[in-house]
Amino acid sequence: xxxxxxxxxxxxxxxxxxxxxxxxxIAAPFAVYPVFLMKGLCFALFAAAFNLLxxxxxxLSFGHAMFFGFSAYITTHAAKEWGWTPxxxxxxxxxxxxxMGVVTGWLAIRRSGIYFAMVTLAFSQMMFxxxxxxxxxxxxxxxxxxxxxxxxxxxxxGDNVVMYYFVLAVFTGSLMLIHRIVTSPFGxxxxxxxxxxxxxxxxxxxxxxxxxxxxxxSAALSGLAxxxxxxxxxxxxxxxxxxxxxxEVVLMPLLGGVGTVFGPAMGAFMIVAIQDYFxxxxxxxxxxxxVIFVVCVLLFRNGVxxxxxxxxxxxxIMV
Amino acid sequence: xxxxxxGAAAGLAxxxxxxxxxxxxxxxxxxxxxxxxxxxxxxxxAGEGSVAAARLAIDDCLKAECTGMxxxxxxxxxxxxxxxxxxxxxxxxxxxxxxxxxxxxxxSVQLAIHTLxxxxxxxxxxxxxxxxxxxxxCAPENAVQWMWDTYSQVAGVAEALTTPGSTWYFLTAxxxxxxxxxxxxxxxxxxxxxxxQGALRHPFNNAxxxxxxxxxxxxxxxxxxxxxxGADSTNSIKQAKEFGFGDKQKxxxxxxxxxxxxxxxxxxxxxxxxxxxxxxxxxxGTRAFSKRFEAIYKKGKPSQIHAGVYSSVRHYLKAVAFxxxxxxxxxxxxxxxxxxxxxxxxxxxLRPDGRMVHDTYLLRVKTPAESKGPYDYYQVLEVIPGDxxxxxxxxxxxxxxxx
Numbered sequence: 148x149x150x151x152x153x154x155x156x157x158x159x160x161x162x163x164x165x166x167x168x169x170x171x172x173i174a175a176p177f178a179v180y181p182v183f184l185m186k187g188l189c190f191a192l193f194a195a196a197f198n199l200l201x202x203x204x205x206x207l208s209f210g211h212a213m214f215f216g217f218s219a220y221i222t223t224h225a226a227k228e229w230g231w232t233p234x235x236x237x238x239x240x241x242x243x244x245x246x247m248g249v250v251t252g253w254l255a256i257r258r259s260g261i262y263f264a265m266v267t268l269a270f271s272q273m274m275f276x277x278x279x280x281x282x283x284x285x286x287x288x289x290x291x292x293x294x295x296x297x298x299x300x301x302x303x304x305g306d307n308v309v310m311y312y313f314v315l316a317v318f319t320g321s322l323m324l325i326h327r328i329v330t331s332p333f334g335x336x337x338x339x340x341x342x343x344x345x346x347x348x349x350x351x352x353x354x355x356x357x358x359x360x361x362x363x364x365s366a367a368l369s370g371l372a373x374x375x376x377x378x379x380x381x382x383x384x385x386x387x388x389x390x391x392x393x394x395e396v397v398l399m400p401l402l403g404g405v406g407t408v409f410g411p412a413m414g415a416f417m418i419v420a421i422q423d424y425f426x427x428x429x430x431x432x433x434x435x436x437x438v439i440f441v442v443c444v445l446l447f448r449n450g451v452x453x454x455x456x457x458x459x460x461x462x463x464i465m466v
Numbered sequence: 467x468x469x470x471x472x473g474a475a476a477g478l479a480x481x482x483x484x485x486x487x488x489x490x491x492x493x494x495x496x497x498x499x500x501x502x503x504x505x506x507x508x509x510x511x512a513g514e515g516s517v518a519a520a521r522l523a524i525d526d527c528l529k530a531e532c533t534g535m536x537x538x539x540x541x542x543x544x545x546x547x548x549x550x551x552x553x554x555x556x557x558x559x560x561x562x563x564x565x566x567x568x569x570x571x572x573x574s575v576q577l578a579i580h581t582l583x584x585x586x587x588x589x590x591x592x593x594x595x596x597x598x599x600x601x602x603x604c605a606p607e608n609a610v611q612w613m614w615d616t617y618s619q620v621a622g623v624a625e626a627l628t629t630p631g632s633t634w635y636f637l638t639a640x641x642x643x644x645x646x647x648x649x650x651x652x653x654x655x656x657x658x659x660x661x662x663q664g665a666l667r668h669p670f671n672n673a674x675x676x677x678x679x680x681x682x683x684x685x686x687x688x689x690x691x692x693x694x695x696g697a698d699s700t701n702s703i704k705q706a707k708e709f710g711f712g713d714k715q716k717x718x719x720x721x722x723x724x725x726x727x728x729x730x731x732x733x734x735x736x737x738x739x740x741x742x743x744x745x746x747x748x749x750x751g752t753r754a755f756s757k758r759f760e761a762i763y764k765k766g767k768p769s770q771i772h773a774g775v776y777s778s779v780r781h782y783l784k785a786v787a788f789x790x791x792x793x794x795x796x797x798x799x800x801x802x803x804x805x806x807x808x809x810x811x812x813x814x815x816l817r818p819d820g821r822m823v824h825d826t827y828l829l830r831v832k833t834p835a836e837s838k839g840p841y842d843y844y845q846v847l848e849v850i851p852g853d854x855x856x857x858x859x860x861x862x863x864x865x866x867x868x869x
Contacts, residue, residue: 180556182553279641280640287643289577291603292585380553380578381552384547422545422550427543432505
């Protein structure tokens with residue numbers, strides 16, 4: 148008995164899973180609080196962008212808060228002070244993050260390992276200083292009361308549900324882009340560099356150019372996440388450029404699974420959920436966070452999805 | 467059968483008329499949400515103490531005006547992140563139907579919350595913080611600012627200590643907040659004929675103040691003012707002690723509170739001059755309140771933020787009880803109408819911009835020899851009347867007032 152489906156549209160477990168996830172997210176705002184979901188999606192995008200560098204090139208950046216936060220500052224400033232529409236304001240933020248990525252990446256990728264992390268941290272601290280001092284960022288007050296505006300002049304993003312679908316669309320698109328990047332020949336080269344850099348060089352690849360492009364893409368996507376988050380909350384504060392943020396985004400892929408497409412997003416949701424839902428636990432919240440991290444690291448060496456990945460792969464599901 | 471039904475209907479109508487007083491309160495319960503820093507740097511001056519203070523205010527009101535009302539208290543840790551605060555607050559307001567957001571310690575959180583309550587029409591009761599809350603970012607129809615603000619912390623000291631010819635030297639944290647403190651103080655000092663000898667900017671969260679302190683000492687100014695907060699203030703005071711300040715030059719701190727003094731110890735902090743809107747040992751009322759507060763909090767006397775949470779929540783609930791509604795704007799209007807009276811504040815008056823004006827105190831930290839026991843830390847040098855302690859209403863930058 149052969150399958151009734153023509154081979155091309157046979158619903159592989161992979162497709163089914165993605166469709167189920169998508170359906171789940173489309174229905175989610177009616178069950179879960181949309182602002183929480185949006186926050187989760189923004190951080191999921193941030194974590195996925197970061198993972199592009201950590202998981203596929205093997206570069207641990209400790210300064211990604213600068214792209215996330217600074218893009219947020221630029222977007223909110225454009226939306227609030229210059230009255231730009233959300234899409235153009237976000238675009239400007241992403242562009243800024245991308246340019247910052249080129250400049251800082253150009254210097255940072257010359258080193259690897261701990262030195263790379265320190266160089267990126269140093270740049271990030273410089274940008275924190277700028278955010279603290281520059282008049283347009285309003286120091287520790289941050290930029291507040293940013294209008295969400297109308298998307299393409301049509302959709303009123305002031306409504307949480309409309310905003311949610313916008314964020315979901317951007318998130319889905321970006322995740323598809325990331326998936327496309329890592330499965331492309333370019334992505335294969337990145338993985339080759341990660342696994343054995345000297346061999347990649349000996350094969351004639353210009354390793355630095357690949358690294359710089361990956362770094363820039365990661366920076367721009369992190370910027371996109373920051374801009375979105377700033378519009379969701381209608382504010383940006385020093386928290387977004389602080390090195391704590393760079394630390395959090397390292398934790399997210401680690402919890403969910405480094406080097407998987409969905410792992411970082413899952414890790415991001417876990418951290419955001421802990422932050423939000425345990426915030427009523429009072430002074431215990433940091434201790435609870437700590438215990439969860441320790442348990443996860445002990446039980447799931449490669450992150451929650453990272454551990455499940457081999458079993459899922461047997462069933463034809465790539466995470 | 468019909469008669470029976472009619473009787474039942476009449477009975478229902480009767481019950482309905484009794485319920486009318488309660489009907490104005492949405493979902494029949496008043497929910498107060500304390501949004502504070504339970505685990506970070508502000509957890510001593512706000513934190514659990516703020517939750518305890520709100521609890522006390524609710525208990526007190528239930529024994530008085532609020533008899534028979536249902537009042538619930540919620541609390542959450544915003545971890546000093548404006549986005550956590552904002553998402554928690556939105557969820558509280560949208561899903562849990564919280565009626566008032568209280569405490570909101572930390573400037574970026576306060577601004578986020580005040581913007582939010584204005585947008586979605588709710589209530590914020592903020593015990594203190596940045597003076598922008600009643601100026602550039604004011605929300606007079608939805609929010610009040612109770613105990614202190616960055617202006618009153620400066621004004622109390624600067625007004626009282628400036629005599630014609632006195633000289634000042636600033637140690638300023640180099641970001642918007644520090645600059646604002648310095649600017650406010652400079653205006654007051656110059657108006658009273660004082661002279662600014664100089665000002666030094668130090669980085670935010672600085673560890674080593676020695677070079678700054680030595681320059682300040684060498685300037686010979688009468689008063690050395692710390693236009694910084696938190697760890698920056700306590701570190702500069704600790705290090706100033708090493709250099710032997712305090713004999714000829716007065717050390718003034720703009721943003722230091724009782725729990726900070728407790729942490730520093732009198733030997734280090736002695737003779738520092740500062741302003742607070744509340745001190746537990748002022749009169750019988752404040753002492754009685756502090757005793758009751760301590761019974762709940764168990765970790766010490768109330769800070770001015772704790773006192774502010776108590777006083778603002780108490781007055782808010784009173785306004786709900788008298789106005790028989792929890793409609794945000796109606797309650798705020800009622801809060802403006804009703805006289806404020808409790809054990810905490812003296813000569814209080816709620817101004818149209820949402821600023822609560824009351825007496826503040828100019829305080830000197832006692833030496834270990836003068837102190838009779840734990841928390842006997844301040845000598846009240848002067849009571850500063852509300853009109854002098856706060857920025858005058860005519861100078862307010864609140865755009866909503868000019869409409």
